[in-house]
Amino acid sequence: MYSVNHVKGFTIIELLVSMLLGLVLMGGMISIFSANQQSYRVVNGLSRLQDNARLAFDLISHDLRMAGYMGCLSKVAFSNFINRLKPSDIDYLMDMGTLFSGYVYKSGTWSPTLNTQLQNLNPSSSADILVVRRTSDEGARVTQAMPNTSADIKVEASISLENEEIVLISDCTRATLFQITNIASMKSGTEYNIIHNTGGSIDPGNVKKELTDDGIPYGEDAAIYKMESTIYYLAESAFPNNQGNTVTSLWRQEGLNAAEELVRGVEQMTFLYGEDTNVDQVPNRYVTADLVGDMSRVVTLRIHLRLNTVDEVSSQGNTITRDFDFFIKVRNT
Template sequence: MKINPIHKQQNGLTLIELMIAIVLGLILVAGVIQIFVTNKQTYRVTEAQSRLQDNARFALEILTRDIRSTGYSGCRAIEKMNINQIANAPIPSPMGVNTIITGSDADSATTWSPSTPAELGTTVIGGTDVITLQRGTSCGATLTENIGSSDGEIPVVLPNSCKISEKDILMIADCEDGHIFRVTSINDNSGSTSQAIGHNSTLNQTDNFCKSYPASDPDDPSPAPSVCLTGESKQYNYDAEVFKFSAITYFIKLGHNGEPALWSYDQTTATGANNPSELIEGIENLQVLYGADDNDDDIVDRYVTAKVINDANDWDKVISAQISILAQTLDTNLTTSNQSVEFNGSTIAGTEGRLRRVFSSTIAIRNRVQ
């Protein structure tokens, strides 16, 4: 009798099969990890690009708004009005045809022409431009009645959008004259339908609104006389309007995070914890060219730097501004190689794998163009 051997079936995996399974599993896991890493990097780049564009758009929006409305005085172009400034310090340059838009051009990494405002010290990043804009703001309060005297309180409608406080610098103007002064008192009348604005000599050079101050240089109204000369008293009527006065300098400085940012300096208030103030992070450079109208036809004949305009004393000819900003991402290591960009006629080398983009805009000054 022949006995057949019993063949046992194999149980489990051989070592080779196990190694193959492990290798396939590792390949699969590596693929998943690679997809995750790629998607994460794509998300970082997309998010950084979005923030860069938002920051640049906000910067352009702020600059465009103020440039477009610079010189606003409520009624006529500044060239056709008589503006007097009587507010005490801190005050900007007296508002006039040569001061509603001014700037400083970066000659080098350490010098500007003309010089930057002294209050900025050495904080401005080298090679970046500075621009200063003066205007009455969109906030406005109309008079409820005529002012009986040149030193009388100013009665304005309440409520209004100005939210006026003591020590604010305001502008009162009709279509002929204007005065820039500092508020010394605010009195709400019964029923809160109007308020009276005081402007005495505690915060101003004089109590009086005069049509002219002959004791002063036209570009520097101090010291103003204590009383107006005969026929020079200005008594504003109900057709006048009161505005908050704005004189803002925009410049590039290192932000709170140590990276370049767009800053603003309010020339109507003292420097302190919140002045200057950081506006928008990620703005690396600001360049400004000024459009000059040489023959009064409301057409730009040339775009030149602040130095050229200032050397020729042509600020009164500026009817537009061309601004360019270089924006960068805050995040680093977004690209495998550093990006270089063309900006202001030069190649700017990239650093730290950041993304950079150039944004430009040309803005007409409405109060200069008929």
């Protein structure tokens, strides 16, 4: 009698089917992982883009809202403003008669024409340039009334001041812009003796040392404020994106200090100036800087920003862009 031996295991067909099913499942898992990774890149890129837009707006809006701030001196009293600085290449930074000014690139040229300092920033022509002028939030109180012919002022050492720094002194009814030619610490560092002689070791220097024209000196009701000017513009980033491509960023220069990169991925930046033509504090028209009739009548600004995700995050291998518009009310007009 013969016994039958049962064959155990998988046939070649069963193995092939199992391998095929495994490949299908693995392909599905890889596809899901790839899709999730792509979604993460997009969501993360858009999140950074929105954060960058908020940061850019916060930085620009803070300076614009403070444009023209000169301590307690009101716009009404601005006719009592004296500029003791010599004419120089940095006049555009110290023009306290204009709260802010803009430069627009049209028809292949900048309007108004950029001076040497602005040209050296290598600004992108895809964006406007904004210059904002103001004084520091806090001032140093004058501790002794000064003779009009004196070239020194005694003030509290409540803020940091340096030689050759440009400052403004004001007593709420008048103000004078001048350059410190020397400074000394007094009374164990609690007081400064500020010298403001004619000239100066660096530009621009002072036309004359007297701070007033009427012979009435500044007294203990006056304070000294640091002059602050800020330039916002777009230029090439110091760092490429994940594909090694050039990125455009928002840059800022404060005074004559080195410019600093603030926000990457800003492609466009334009400003429209809301001009009040009938003196009711309501803008009657929005125009570019070169078409503003009177900058002193600008009461609001509309800022348009176009930002991208910096890195290429889309499924097509491109950056994603978004447009943002903000309105800012100017306080000191």
